[in-house]
Amino acid sequence: MDLNDTICAISTPHGEGGIGIIRISGKKAFIVAEKLFKPKNPLLDPKRSPQTLRYGKLVDPKTLKTLDEALVAYMKAPFTYTAEDVVEINCHSGLLVLEKVLKLLLSLGCRTALPGEFTKRAFLNGRMDLIQAESVIDVIQARSELSLEIANKNLTGALSGRLKEIKDQVMGVWSQLEASIDFSDEDIEVLPYDQLLTQADEALKAVASLVKSYDTGKIYRDGLNMVIIGMPNVGKSSLLNLLLRTEKAIVTEIPGTTRDIIEDYLIIRGIPVKIHDTAGIIETSDIVEKIGIKRALEKLREAELVIIVSDITKPFQLPDGIARALDGKKILVVLNKSDLKAKAKVDDVLFAMSAAGIRSENPEVIQLSTKSGEGLDSLEDAIVRLTGGKRELSMGEIIVTKARHKVSLELASSAIKKLKNGLKSREPEEILSIFAKEAIEHIGEITGETLRDQLLDNIFSNFCIGK
């Protein structure tokens, strides 16, 4: 049923525009297109000259009315996105035009593609592995240059390639173990445990660095959840505006101006950041403000990074009742109004924090002036540094962005660790083999590849065995 269907969908965003594209994929793609597309030069047969772009008219075969003029791209399997025959109709992007063409296609035997079905077909037809199929959506949704770069790398197979290297390495160890069990009587030389240990160690390091990259990757993909808190009127909203470089929050001299939480998205050095400016946390009898404070505390608990803003001209003071919510978080303290005479010192800040019982890995203190913008650079640096982000990917650096991948990698890592320890303590081959196999299976889960007869293939390609 399904893969035999020919599917179609409007592939450009809805709305009026210059060009709208309808994509058709499946066995009948060419036949269907032929029925409604009348090319200007009817003598050119698209089936004979695939991968061509042709000009002509879209005509309703029943009414013979022209719907639009169009450029139609014919792409012959298997060199297409889905590895099936694909036709893309480029017509004008008007809501009515596109819908009429789509309806026509449905009446000609196509069915509407389910969300993500083109990519799914690419996977099912073996053009992509699971990782690549998953990164397509990442490319589409990328909000920063870096996340786009990461997604693109995965789409073109960088992570798959690295996993294959790791798999090959563990497979190498496994093959040696198995060859030494099943062919010990043959004329083969099996590597000693010490060398297998080196290989296992390399594989383990590679897996570990991928696991570690997840933290970085997650931030680039999902963004950083950041909250700004502080006593009233210390310049929290000014800081937000400075970061946003717009005047979003209403800034006044009156304490408690911000009563609701202002939420915004911005990109700091390539990291997509969801930022919350909270109500000045203060004891109040004002009901509206009380609600604001409660919500601020909620946001605080969800945050990954907290910026505490304080007025440098006044002694540092933590808002009451937030110490518990801050515990264990990454914290940046911004001493605002650095253009004025300083009263608060860095040491005071650290003292106040520890006195309040807040445990945090090295809270950083930044002096900054929201008025002049001085110190903004070091604040942005600190944000990137604290969240493990970086400006650009180094050559060959691969970042894991999916929780699913991380889970499998951690399982693989634990299996390789057992393999390594077993090699060290000289456990017999048949025990070690179990750990090696486990590691390979977990890596296979990520790419969607199953094991089948790979082991024997690998053994026979590496050893000379025979009667």
Place this chain on the structure above:
Amino acid sequence: MAIKINSQNEFDVAVIGAGHAGCEAAYAAARMGAKTILLTIVADNIAQLACSPSFGGPGRGQLIREIDALGGLMGRQIERNLLFKKTINTTKGTAVQAPWGIVDRRGYAISTKLLLEKTKNLFIFQSEVTAIQKMNSIFTLKTLFGYEIYSKTVVVAAGTFLNGKVFQGKHTEPGGRMGENPSTKLVLDLKKSGYMFNRAKTGSPPVVFMDPKKSIDMLAAETSKADFRDKPGSYEEADDLATFSSFKSSASKLRRLFKFTSSEKTRQIIQEHYSKGYLGKKRKTQGTRYCPSFEEKILGHQETVGFSVLALPLDKLQREFYLHGLSMSIEPHVQQKVVASIHGLEGAEVIRPGYAVEYDHILPDQLNASLESRSTVGLFFAGQVNGTTGYEEAAAQGLMAGINAALKSQDKLTMILSREDAYIGVMIDDIVKKGVVEPYRMHSSRSEMRLQQRCENADLRLSGYGSALGLLTGKEANMVEEKRVAVISARLRKSKPNKMADKDSLEDASKDRLRSSSTIGGQLSRVREKEIQNEIIAEDVYSHMIRRENSKQKAVAAIWQEERIDPFLLLTVRGLSNEAKAMIEKYRPENIGELQKMPGLTLEDLSLIRSFIQKRNQ
């Protein structure tokens, strides 16, 4: 149409071919009470070791013990005709240790023939079957000279004889193996009935004559020492031998084997002459990767200087030696030169030159798990004709096919061993589910439950089947039960398991426990004592890993593997790949466990099916 039947030529089970598969099939069926006929082209050539005189090794050793536990003949026949034995993988854990031995090939063939002759309900008959027809649920076997045999069930165990061709030098001749006629008509008949066949290739090295005392340069040879005390091919048989000869006094037993190394000159000869042999014919037939010819090894491994050649004696006269490692099909006089170029073998004379052989085998995915044809009820296939290689693989299939043919002829349910039960189950599951692309050989790595499927516990695992089928005698079954009691009482005596304890201390501890076992202590032979001791060690060493594996599998298995599915309903799962659908239609899996073992399923397919079933169950 009624078929003319008289009691003379009407049988319950007819077995075609008297190699290792055929012998096991006939022996088992007859002892299960089925009137059985064993048909062979030459009745003098029953139970031949067509190639190597050796048995066992990892995987195959376990198969031998499983055959033995089910009451088959191979393990006992090996023990009775043993010339040399050692244990493979002694530096590794006991689960992957396996016996490897050499038997007297003439003795093996003759004593097996005698055993079959003595067997009640079993008739040996020389004739070539040319066609198999089925009518009114009775098979008619047509033979070359027109005589007809009728049988309720048939086991085809034709080995390499179907359309066999032998190759030596520039010549090709029809032959099932060197010197014997092939069977050409039966394969045509089976093809006409719709069976799909494949062609495979294997080969055999030269056999040389030499007097070890004169011809072998002892200094040039490496030797390999025998060990008869461990890993018998048969628990019961080993004990008998141990009591009457205690091996050491047996003059025919070998203490060591000789191993030689090919020289640079050997390489030159092969490189010059390989084209005048099978390789020169550039045939497309699939050979086996683990069984390449010597020519292929030389050409494929340019960097290797010397290849090992092991001289295996063919019988107790120790005059004829099989040169393991030297399988080749070049011209006979060049083979003599090759042998002479190997340091230490200068004086050896080639008497039977090596050759290559091609044959037809059926695609085993046309069979079900009892080795019965999916299309013809009552027609079974076993052994090399199914695309496997090796005596042990053949015998194991023969045994299962014989058992199931007998059961079928008696209107009883089939007996199937699963992958979890035994190596036999792994092998049959592999070949009937995945098919074969090259001759299938048993390796221990093919078993998922290797740690639990040991030589030593083969009888503990399987003798229940053997007894229930009537293939084990009461005495034999009792011996296994005594062993079980010894192992269990040793287990009960056990202090806390120590995973990291070294092998020696485990061995001491298990010896102590064995001695303190009051049940049978003191009456055991050395071989049996060692066997029980190994079993106790295995339980110590592996219990931790086995628990871990089991719990991992159970997590998936319990909820998932057993989940029944309707293959036709699965075909309606949206988004399933075409390959997956084709496979489901072909194999018709009945539960998820079977589904997961099918080839051609992606994780995506499985997860689609999983959500489909979960939805259905809600």
